[in-house]
Amino acid sequence: xxxxxxMMGGDNGLxxxxxxxxxxxxxxxxxELFLIGDETKLESFKSNPKCKIVNSETILAMDVDxxxxxxxxxxxxxxxxxxxxxxxxxxxxxxxxxxxxxAASVFKIKRIPGIxxxxxxxxxxxxxxxxxxxxxxxxxxxxxxxxxxxxxxxMGSLYYSIRYxxxxxxxxxxxxxxxxxxxSPLNKEAYPLLKENKRINFKGNIEARxxxxxxxxxxxTDGYSGNIFLKSxxxxxxxxxxxxxxxxxxxxxxxxxxxxxxxxxxxxxxKMDYKNVGGAMLIGxxxxxxxxxxxxxxxxxxxxxxxxxxxxxxDIVEKIKKELN
Amino acid sequence: xxxxxxMMGGDNGLxxxxxxxxxxxxxxxxxELFLIGDETKLESFKSNPKCKIVNSETILAMDVDxxxxxxxxxxxxxxxxxxxxxxxxxxxxxxxxxxxxxAASVFKIKRIPGIxxxxxxxxxxxxxxxxxxxxxxxxxxxxxxxxxxxxxxxMGSLYYSIRYxxxxxxxxxxxxxxxxxxxSPLNKEAYPLLKENKRINFKGNIEARxxxxxxxxxxxTDGYSGNIFLKSxxxxxxxxxxxxxxxxxxxxxxxxxxxxxxxxxxxxxxKMDYKNVGGAMLIGxxxxxxxxxxxxxxxxxxxxxxxxxxxxxxDIVEKIKKELN
Numbered sequence: 218x219x220x221x222x223x224m225m226g227g228d229n230g231l232x233x234x235x236x237x238x239x240x241x242x243x244x245x246x247x248x249e250l251f252l253i254g255d256e257t258k259l260e261s262f263k264s265n266p267k268c269k270i271v272n273s274e275t276i277l278a279m280d281v282d283x284x285x286x287x288x289x290x291x292x293x294x295x296x297x298x299x300x301x302x303x304x305x306x307x308x309x310x311x312x313x314x315x316x317x318x319x320a321a322s323v324f325k326i327k328r329i330p331g332i333x334x335x336x337x338x339x340x341x342x343x344x345x346x347x348x349x350x351x352x353x354x355x356x357x358x359x360x361x362x363x364x365x366x367x368x369x370x371x372m373g374s375l376y377y378s379i380r381y382x383x384x385x386x387x388x389x390x391x392x393x394x395x396x397x398x399x400x401s402p403l404n405k406e407a408y409p410l411l412k413e414n415k416r417i418n419f420k421g422n423i424e425a426r427x428x429x430x431x432x433x434x435x436x437x438t439d440g441y442s443g444n445i446f447l448k449s450x451x452x453x454x455x456x457x458x459x460x461x462x463x464x465x466x467x468x469x470x471x472x473x474x475x476x477x478x479x480x481x482x483x484x485x486x487x488k489m490d491y492k493n494v495g496g497a498m499l500i501g502x503x504x505x506x507x508x509x510x511x512x513x514x515x516x517x518x519x520x521x522x523x524x525x526x527x528x529x530x531x532d533i534v535e536k537i538k539k540e541l542n
Numbered sequence: 543x544x545x546x547x548x549m550m551g552g553d554n555g556l557x558x559x560x561x562x563x564x565x566x567x568x569x570x571x572x573x574e575l576f577l578i579g580d581e582t583k584l585e586s587f588k589s590n591p592k593c594k595i596v597n598s599e600t601i602l603a604m605d606v607d608x609x610x611x612x613x614x615x616x617x618x619x620x621x622x623x624x625x626x627x628x629x630x631x632x633x634x635x636x637x638x639x640x641x642x643x644x645a646a647s648v649f650k651i652k653r654i655p656g657i658x659x660x661x662x663x664x665x666x667x668x669x670x671x672x673x674x675x676x677x678x679x680x681x682x683x684x685x686x687x688x689x690x691x692x693x694x695x696x697m698g699s700l701y702y703s704i705r706y707x708x709x710x711x712x713x714x715x716x717x718x719x720x721x722x723x724x725x726s727p728l729n730k731e732a733y734p735l736l737k738e739n740k741r742i743n744f745k746g747n748i749e750a751r752x753x754x755x756x757x758x759x760x761x762x763t764d765g766y767s768g769n770i771f772l773k774s775x776x777x778x779x780x781x782x783x784x785x786x787x788x789x790x791x792x793x794x795x796x797x798x799x800x801x802x803x804x805x806x807x808x809x810x811x812x813k814m815d816y817k818n819v820g821g822a823m824l825i826g827x828x829x830x831x832x833x834x835x836x837x838x839x840x841x842x843x844x845x846x847x848x849x850x851x852x853x854x855x856x857d858i859v860e861k862i863k864k865e866l867n
Contacts, residue, residue, distance in 0.1 A: 464806025481789025
């Protein structure tokens with residue numbers, strides 16, 4: 218299995234990607250890694266026969282304009298893309314700019330034939346231990362059509378099946394009410410398509426307050442609404458985590474209180490940590506392209522690498538192709 | 543000041559509305575209340591010269607179809623509406639069906655001349671003590687135009703000024719990125735209008751993860767996206783509150799831990815309680831119409847009543863009319 222890793226993207230730079238790559242190497246024997254970055258800083262991998270180092274000169278800014286990014290051929294991302302294509306690789310992971318990764322993947326790696334638009338998919342934590350659900354699209358698109366939502370539902374179901382070993386994952390459409398007639402004009406068009414689609418297990422509309430309770434598998438949405446959902450959940454979780462920390466720091470009694478109740482709160486931290494969900498896959502392009510969290514640490518980048526490994530092993534791209542026929 | 547109260551709407555029925563009305567009466571001398579509901583259950587108010595009881599026969603279901611609701615003239619909501627109109631009242635409060643209240647208000651009380659579409663506005667808690675921000679539209683509309691968003695910004699600014707004594711509240715547009723060129727097609731159209739609008743203090747785009755940190759005053763959005771924002775925040779806050787409770791209930795040590803750190807956590811509960819923000823105003827109709835939370839308890843319904851009182855005192859409807867000229 219050939220995997221290309223953009224070692225330079227991400228806010229935490231090489232520290233996170235190098236240690237994650239080392240852990241990943243110790244876990245898998247059947248991988249060949251192309252490590253893209255400043256070669257002077259990647260020397261520790263030189264002696265490893267499973268690694269090839271490919272030098273890059275620049276690093277794209279997180280807020281780079283995607284079209285500008287495509288022209289910066291010496292950037293770690295663009296070198297990663299050409300290395301991916303030249304060596305017929307299986308997966309590509311980057312913690313760099315989402316917009317640049319999207320644009321470069323769609324333009325260079327191309328879509329799976331038949332896929333109208335790729336979308337971003339990731340797992341979300343829920344209140345139930347070990348239960349996750351996936352959301353697609355998280356924001357690869359601004360506007361979508363009903364046919365695109367229908368494809369997101371198919372790809373999301375496949376992704377969920379592979380990640381969580383569930384044969385017929387339940388699919389819901391994000392809406393402003395649960396009744397069939399609720400929703401945006403797009404929702405109303407997409408609903409009958411999803412309902413008639415025999416490749417998925419469509420269950421109807423769901424409101425944004427419910428998925429985190431852990432009773433659904435796949436949440437389908439246009440990219441703009443999905444992005445608002447993602448960021449609202451992230452923001453609220455972060456605010457509440459901060460408030461919990463502050464509550465325990467208040468005085469000596471609350472600090473002792475923390476020690477006494479630590480286990481439960483450590484569990485919350487683990488449950489709500491959206492960094493440890495394997496990054497977001499750009500699903501629908503002709504390969505396994507994973508966007509790791511921008512502020513990836515070792516654990517988070519490693520989970521993205523392992524996610525890519527599983528998705529390649531389970532041949533997700535071929536499975537999508539088959540579902541489209 | 544004449545206020546009409548739908549005593550029957552809401553999941554908790556008369557218990558919450560009666561006790562809230564009693565508290566409200568004890569706080570204000572300058573009010574005349576029209577209490578709509580089953581008159582046999584409102585007898586305790588009969589002797590109060592500030593109260594008039596108006597009998598109603600049915601209660602609309604929370605998920606009633608708005609058009610059906612309009613025809614049920616003996617329902618507490620429709621009697622409330624006609625009482626409001628017949629007596630030239632100043633405010634109307636209901637904890638019943640949002641859809642029915644919207645439809646009845648727009649059809650019967652009508653819009654303020656010049657307002658294209660009313661919208662729902664409410665206050666949100668933030669991580670900063672006593673700092674709130676308001677969001678409009680929360681879901682009175684499914685689709686909006688740029689001109690409507692521009693009016694929401696003006697009405698939202700007025701509402702925020704009255705509630706929080708802030709002369710030039712900052713206005714942000716909910717989007718998928720902070721840069722000017724980001725956003726849905728609607729956002730891109732609305733941005734220049736908001737930027738040129740001298741009646742508001744427009745600051746640009748904001749992503750959904752940021753408002754809860756307490757640095758903005760007014761968040762403008764189309765009703766569909768606003769609804770997703772509202773419910774994502776509610777859902778996440780609820781899930782995390784449940785997890786906090788569970789963490790403390792774990793064993794005897796964590797229970798002691800709770801007692802030691804209780805104060806801080808009680809603060810979180812107060813901060814994040816979206817029920818105590820005065821309900822949501824249907825702003826843009828020709829009167830002060832407040833939707834109290836469906837599961838209103840005493841405190842929550844009382845805060846809606848007091849919100850209505852303040853908004854009438856400060857003459858919000860006249861202020862909106864003035865801003866439109």
